[in-house]
């Protein structure tokens with residue numbers, strides 16, 4: 241009682257103070273203030289066609305289901321909760337937010353949207369970096385109503401509701417002796433991670449990408465039919481959803497192969513100040529080249545924040561204590577940490593130890609380069625790029641500039657690749673470039689520069705002799721507008737185009753946004 245009353249009070253306070261705060265943020269143009277208000281205050285009029293569709297979807301809700309699906313307009317509790325997203329520049333103000341709890345209600349919504357041809361979006365963990373990919377001014381279908389995590393009786397697979405974040409999944413499986421190949425850091429959603437061709441996991445060196453462990457997907461097709469898809473039942477559709485994003489329907493359940501999980505793993509976050517950058521470059525290179533242990537992984541993030549460059553480094557070992565030599569490159573004398581939280585802990589605790597929420601809620605962009613290997617000059621250029629774009633922050637309301645280096649084992653995909661729309665037979669190594677800023681007037685600047693920095697780093701690798709013509713940009717990291725040839729490669733892109741026509745002849749999924757193919 242008390243806690244719900246104080247929650248209500250807190251929400252009321254938030255609702256009142258957000259627009260106020262926005263008007264107080266000083267800008268020459270009023271840009272930030274305008275945008276923040278637009279995000280939190282309803283437009284003067286909602287589009288009548290969209291409103292009409294919302295009402296039809298609401299009327300079709302099965303009232304006998306428990307829990308019952310909900311549809312809310314601006315001001316509703318779930319509506320307001322749903323407006324938060326990791327990257328604020330990817331946000332929109334939906335006419336209504338629909339949270340189906342049954343496949344049947346999800347199906348009637350998709351049917352109504354298709355008939356009335358309404359703009360819509362499908363959202364899971366809301367971590368998309370690209371505007372419109374999971375946001376809309378029309379109907380937002382939030383998958384939050386599908387949050388089951390069920391380990392099968394024989395423990396060989398797990399059914400995962402598409403509206404979960406990975407944190408929930410790990411919490412549910414903790415202590416079972418089993419896990420699945422999922423996200424590495426806190427807050428990321430299951431739905432986008434898998435449909436975006438993912439995902440890159442702490443378990444990837446051992447078991448491949450998450451899409452390589454997909455056994456079955458339960459979805460609503462673009463024409464509004466509830467359907468179960470496996471590699472055997474419909475190989476084309478099964479292939480397409482493994483990277484084709486929101487183009488082939490709305491998935492409400494993923495059946496994922498389980499993998500063994502020891503109770504205690506090891507790792508966590510270390511941070512380094514700028515005087516250690518050379519050591520970080522050397523150690524990252526040594527690890528990338530010499531590590532042979534598939535249970536070990538690191539993600540050094542070279543970043544620039546609060547006026548200086550530095551490093552956040554996440555490490556993982558799939559066991560309670562790593563063999564001494566595995567992370568030796570990071571433990572050399574004189575290689576000093578600023579903070580260190582490497583320790584034995586549960587898998588879920590390790591995922592929660594990531595600092596990724598620190599930049600949540602800012603404007604931002606992701607982009608990527610796909611390498612085949614890392615060299616010292618590539619890593620040094622990443623440091624140089626971090627310094628350069630860090631130096632641009634004061635002039636373009638920049639807050640955070642970062643490059644996530646993800647040195648998986650060479651040939652990690654060799655024994656695990658089960659295909660899919662995002663080609664990964666060449667064991668691609670995706671670099672995640674992530675910039676954040678505050679002023680909407682700087683959107684164009686950072687979008688242009690993130691493409692420039694990616695092009696420069698790619699050119700560096702090509703100059704060193706890497707052939708990058710047969711590796712493509714990871715859909716979950718690539719910036720909107722990247723051509724399908726660059727995201728999927730010409731062959732996959734062509735097959736996706738053909739399959740779209742077959743599975744969605746009326747182009748219903750074209751009413752939401754994704755990469756064009």
Ligand SMILES: Cc1cc2nc3c(=O)[nH]c(=O)nc-3n(C[C@H](O)[C@H](O)[C@H](O)COP(=O)(O)OP(=O)(O)OC[C@H]3O[C@@H](n4cnc5c(N)ncnc54)[C@H](O)[C@@H]3O)c2cc1C
Nearest residue numbers: 364365366367368373374402424429431432433439440491
């Ligand atoms: C902090 C952070 C950490 C990350 N860490 C990793 C990582 O470790 N490994 C990795 O591989 N990637 C990682 N990513 C990238 C991540 O995979 C993408 O951002 C992904 O799109 C997030 O999924 P979501 O469900 O949270 O996003 P949403 O914004 O909800 O959805 C993303 C896209 O998927 C579509 N979609 C979502 N669910 C469904 C569904 N059920 N059916 C059909 N379409 C659907 C949406 O319409 C949208 O186009 C990270 C991203 C961030 C911001």
Ligand SMILES: *[C@@H]1O[C@H](CO)[C@@H](O)[C@H](O)[C@H]1NC(C)=O
Nearest residue numbers: 287288289290357358359378
């Ligand atoms: C209302 O939204 C629909 C799609 O959802 C769009 O086709 C139509 O043009 C919009 N109308 C106005 C007046 O913006």
Ligand SMILES: *[C@@H]1O[C@H](CO)[C@@H](O)[C@H](O)[C@H]1NC(C)=O
Nearest residue numbers: 405407426427592593597600
């Ligand atoms: C990070 O934010 C998400 C909301 O996006 C939340 O669910 C999660 O618990 C947060 N993680 C931590 C470690 O606070």
Ligand SMILES: *[C@@H]1O[C@H](CO)[C@@H](O)[C@H](O)[C@H]1NC(C)=O
Nearest residue numbers: 621624625628629692693696
């Ligand atoms: C460092 O980055 C800047 C900006 O991209 C670039 O102009 C410069 O040539 C780079 N320096 C080196 C040594 O490559």
